Amino acid sequence: MSADSTGRSGVASGTKPVLSVTDLCVDYYTDAGRLRACDHVSFNLYPGQRLGLVGESGSGKSTIALALMRMIKPPGRISGGRVMVGDDDLTAMSDNEMRSARMRLIGMVPQAAMSALNPVIRIRAQIQDVLQVHEPNLTYSQVQARILEVLEAVELRPEVASLYPHELSGGMKQRVCIAIAVALRPKVIIADEPTSALDVIVQRQVMETIGRLQREMNIAVVLIGHDMGLMAQFVDHLAVMYAGKLAEIGPTPTLFAKPNHPYTHMLISSLPTLGQKGVFRGIPGITPSLLALPTGCYFRTRCPYVMDVCSSEAPTQVAFDGGHVASCHLSAVPGGLTGRVEAERDAEATLHSARAEKGTGEAGPNKTGGFS
Amino acid sequence: MRTGYVVQRILLFFAIMWLAATINFVLPRLATGRDPIREQLIAQSMRGGFMSTSMEVMVKEYRVKFGLDEPLPKQYVTYLWNTLRFDLGKSLTNYPKAVMNLIGEALPWTLGIVSFAIVTSFTLGTILGALIAWPRAPRLLKFTVPFLLTFSAVPFYILGLILIYFFAFQLKWFPIGGGYPIGTVPSFTLGFVTKLVYHAMLPSLSMILASTGGWALGMRGMMVTIQGEDYMNYAEAKGLTDSRIFFGYGVRNAMLPQTTGLALSLGQLIAGAGLVEVVFGYPGIGSLLGQSITQFDYTTIYGIVFFLIVTLGIVLLVLDLLYPLIDPRINYEQA
Ligand SMILES: Nc1ncnc2c1ncn2[C@@H]1O[C@H](COP(=O)(O)OP(=O)(O)O)[C@@H](O)[C@H]1O
Ligand code: SF4
Ligand SMILES: [Mg+2]
Numbered sequence: 001m002s003a004d005s006t007g008r009s010g011v012a013s014g015t016k017p018v019l020s021v022t023d024l025c026v027d028y029y030t031d032a033g034r035l036r037a038c039d040h041v042s043f044n045l046y047p048g049q050r051l052g053l054v055g056e057s058g059s060g061k062s063t064i065a066l067a068l069m070r071m072i073k074p075p076g077r078i079s080g081g082r083v084m085v086g087d088d089d090l091t092a093m094s095d096n097e098m099r100s101a102r103m104r105l106i107g108m109v110p111q112a113a114m115s116a117l118n119p120v121i122r123i124r125a126q127i128q129d130v131l132q133v134h135e136p137n138l139t140y141s142q143v144q145a146r147i148l149e150v151l152e153a154v155e156l157r158p159e160v161a162s163l164y165p166h167e168l169s170g171g172m173k174q175r176v177c178i179a180i181a182v183a184l185r186p187k188v189i190i191a192d193e194p195t196s197a198l199d200v201i202v203q204r205q206v207m208e209t210i211g212r213l214q215r216e217m218n219i220a221v222v223l224i225g226h227d228m229g230l231m232a233q234f235v236d237h238l239a240v241m242y243a244g245k246l247a248e249i250g251p252t253p254t255l256f257a258k259p260n261h262p263y264t265h266m267l268i269s270s271l272p273t274l275g276q277k278g279v280f281r282g283i284p285g286i287t288p289s290l291l292a293l294p295t296g297c298y299f300r301t302r303c304p305y306v307m308d309v310c311s312s313e314a315p316t317q318v319a320f321d322g323g324h325v326a327s328c329h330l331s332a333v334p335g336g337l338t339g340r341v342e343a344e345r346d347a348e349a350t351l352h353s354a355r356a357e358k359g360t361g362e363a364g365p366n367k368t369g370g371f372s
Numbered sequence: 373m374r375t376g377y378v379v380q381r382i383l384l385f386f387a388i389m390w391l392a393a394t395i396n397f398v399l400p401r402l403a404t405g406r407d408p409i410r411e412q413l414i415a416q417s418m419r420g421g422f423m424s425t426s427m428e429v430m431v432k433e434y435r436v437k438f439g440l441d442e443p444l445p446k447q448y449v450t451y452l453w454n455t456l457r458f459d460l461g462k463s464l465t466n467y468p469k470a471v472m473n474l475i476g477e478a479l480p481w482t483l484g485i486v487s488f489a490i491v492t493s494f495t496l497g498t499i500l501g502a503l504i505a506w507p508r509a510p511r512l513l514k515f516t517v518p519f520l521l522t523f524s525a526v527p528f529y530i531l532g533l534i535l536i537y538f539f540a541f542q543l544k545w546f547p548i549g550g551g552y553p554i555g556t557v558p559s560f561t562l563g564f565v566t567k568l569v570y571h572a573m574l575p576s577l578s579m580i581l582a583s584t585g586g587w588a589l590g591m592r593g594m595m596v597t598i599q600g601e602d603y604m605n606y607a608e609a610k611g612l613t614d615s616r617i618f619f620g621y622g623v624r625n626a627m628l629p630q631t632t633g634l635a636l637s638l639g640q641l642i643a644g645a646g647l648v649e650v651v652f653g654y655p656g657i658g659s660l661l662g663q664s665i666t667q668f669d670y671t672t673i674y675g676i677v678f679f680l681i682v683t684l685g686i687v688l689l690v691l692d693l694l695y696p697l698i699d700p701r702i703n704y705e706q707a
Pocket of ligand 1: 037055061063064076
């Protein structure tokens with residue numbers, strides 16, 4: 001079942017998605033066997049939206065980014081699904097058509113900004129070649145004007161054009177990459193952990209620049225990251241990945257207020273809040289290897305609400321109001337995840353008051369919730 | 373700053389030249405066991421068929437002529453001054469011919485085939501190696517690797533001998549040796565130049581065959597490494613054409629270690645070229661050195677060695693000065 005209604009909240013009906021991903025699958029053929037790093041991923045992105053893609057390291061975020069650019073290298077392969085940008089089907093394009101689509105239809109801000117620029121040629125030449133290859137009709141002076149224009153757009157001085165990458169700070173390099181990504185005004189930009197190599201202050205500034213350009217140019221952005229808290233402040237939609245699958249996707253406020261997948265719920269409650277600062281509550285258990293996934297639901301080895309059906313059947317995607325989709329068997333249970341969470345909270349409260357009455361400090365048998 | 377670096381590098385060059393000259397001066401004077409002058413005179417008089425009774429007088433006279441009777445410090449100063457004027461003394465065997473003249477006569481031959489061979493094999497090997505490593509290049513190229521490996525493992529002179537045997541001795545496609553046909557007089561006519569090229573073919577070929585493989589394998593390794601670099605993936609994400617990525621990103625970056633490799637192996641290449649000349653009887657510096665060694669022509673031997681050091685020093689100096697132009701990351705202050 002595809003998540004067709006995904007992300008439609010706040011979008012006038014009839015608006016076509018700018019990026020439409022349907023049942024995208026990517027396999028890697030390793031010595032130890034085939035692994036599916038992206039498993040039937042489906043989502044829609046509408047003009048001007050910001051979608052955050054979060055998940056633990058190894059959950060397949062970069063794989064999706066590369067698959068959208070059709071840059072999966074052997075031993076990997078896109079083994080199924082479709083990627084549409086507007087009316088263009090990227091998965092059906094010839095290699096040369098796809099080459100010409102990169103940065104023009106679908107831009108990318110690389111994860112490794114520190115080493116993504118060619119160390120031996122000047123910044124000017126690195127912006128120039130992308131302009132010239134996609135817009136061969138530009139005159140020399142038009143190209144030069146465009147270079148200065150995009151540098152200004154990312155708040156870099158014109159002199160930066162004459163510098164080499166090693167003469168730039170990390171933040172400046174990332175800005176150059178952003179300038180290249182917006183230079184051809186693509187409809188979609190994918191940014192794979194664009195600030196992971198930068199320090200916190202620079203991170204903020206770079207994110208603000210991405211946000212401003214996104215608004216000004218009405219580009220849709222897929223922002224990949226592993227920090228859910230940081231992401232929540234920046235994106236209007238969130239997609240949570242687990243072991244190559246989309247666990248849940250929906251508008252950020254909805255996801256925070258009423259998550260429908262235990263993994264999302266645990267990620268949110270593990271975020272440090274002002275009340276209990278410094279106490280980082282991780283998620284217990286380890287991510288299963290993509291080569292040895294459990295039957296049924298991939299999350300069942302770590303899920304506190306696991307049921308019998310979870311080990312026999314893989315959950316399908318269930319759509320909720322406002323473009324909210326989750327894949328969890330709890331959706332079919334009355335009360336859903338919320339009901340289970342509340343029941344647990346009530347039980348704990350009862351236990352606490354009972355203990356207070358008795359005056360004993362002993363821990364109750366039911367106290368472990370899996371994310372304490 | 374730039375000028376500071378250049379001046380520093382040039383000073384270093386002169387320091388090395390001074391050191392080489394000094395070693396060249398000291399070494400023969402340490403060899404007390406043999407007296408080259410006496411040996412030469414004995415050899416010559418034996419050829420003449422009689423033993424001169426005034427041998428000692430002649431030895432003495434020659435010692436004066438070569439300035440060997442002077443005190444050592446004075447000899448040293450004279451020697452340095454002469455070296456500075458490119459005066460490397462006179463040949464013992466071809467007395468009174470100046471060593472510098474002998475070198476001058478042999479140099480064009482060597483310069484011709486060696487520079488041609490180095491430039492050709494370096495260019496060819498670099499392009500070939502880059503293409504072999506390129507996933508989207510013709511598959512066929514990958515089959516050249518075993519041949520390249522084989523050729524790069526065979527020394528220049530052995531390859532030369534093999535080529536002589538097959539192409540000159542058996543097939544008679546090329547002359548067995550020499551720089552031009554015996555009996556012709558060097559001139560700038562088309563006919564003579566054709567013969568020159570014809571004679572230069574096999575020696576050049578043996579050098580090119582022997583070293584192209586090495587350059588190709590080195591470049592292939594570099595290109596494979598560079599293809600894993602983030603900027604190569606990003607270049608692809610930019611939607612650049614294959615040729616732009618190949619030349620502007622791949623080859624451009626792999627050229628840096630490749631050029632360093634050239635600088636490092638230059639001495640070896642020149643030594644190999646010398647052996648090839650001896651094998652082919654080619655009238656260049658290598659053959660001159662070979663002759664001088666068999667004839668105990670000490671002044672010429674030392675002259676050639678010193679000349680080679682200077683040449684190598686100059687080439688390395690030029691490469692060093694050019695290197696910052698191809699790698700902008702070279703820091704002048706630290707260099
Ligand atoms: N080149 C590759 N060869 C084999 N497996 C790979 C390769 N690239 C990624 N993978 C596997 O795919 C999974 C997802 O990786 P990735 O997309 O990089 O995750 P993320 O970006 O979320 O950290 C990982 O389990 C990893 O082992
Ligand atoms: S399907 Fe079952 S195991 Fe998987 S997340 Fe839902 S409740 Fe947990
Ligand atoms: Mg990643």
